[in-house]
Amino acid sequence: MGDCLRKPFWSLIANDRYKIGCTGQTVYILDLAGNELAKFKDMPYAYYSALHPSGDIAAIFSNIGLMAIYSLSELRLITKFRVSAVNNTQTDCIPCFSSDGKYLFHIEARKG
Numbered sequence: 001m002g003d004c005l006r007k008p009f010w011s012l013i014a015n016d017r018y019k020i021g022c023t024g025q026t027v028y029i030l031d032l033a034g035n036e037l038a039k040f041k042d043m044p045y046a047y048y049s050a051l052h053p054s055g056d057i058a059a060i061f062s063n064i065g066l067m068a069i070y071s072l073s074e075l076r077l078i079t080k081f082r083v084s085a086v087n088n089t090q091t092d093c094i095p096c097f098s099s100d101g102k103y104l105f106h107i108e109a110r111k112g
Contacts, residue, residue: 010047020049038075050095061095
């Protein structure tokens, strides 16, 4: 088992090629054995992730209203953009792709 699987992930998702672990301050791209392929520290308060059906794209949501899209095969940030006017850490979100991969949904719930 890779060393990264021992980290305190807030969320950990996987497909047949990659695992995506979010700690809140770091996004880890892992192989299936749990070995670190890359880590990104460009998304503060990043807790939620989604994998594109193709298996090559990850969407990461930050509680400050930002979304980042990463290429898993190239291990790089593709783009980052604002998805919510809310700029605080009291937002929960579930990002998910449609089954055909054409759409990325951002389902948001605000606490309080």
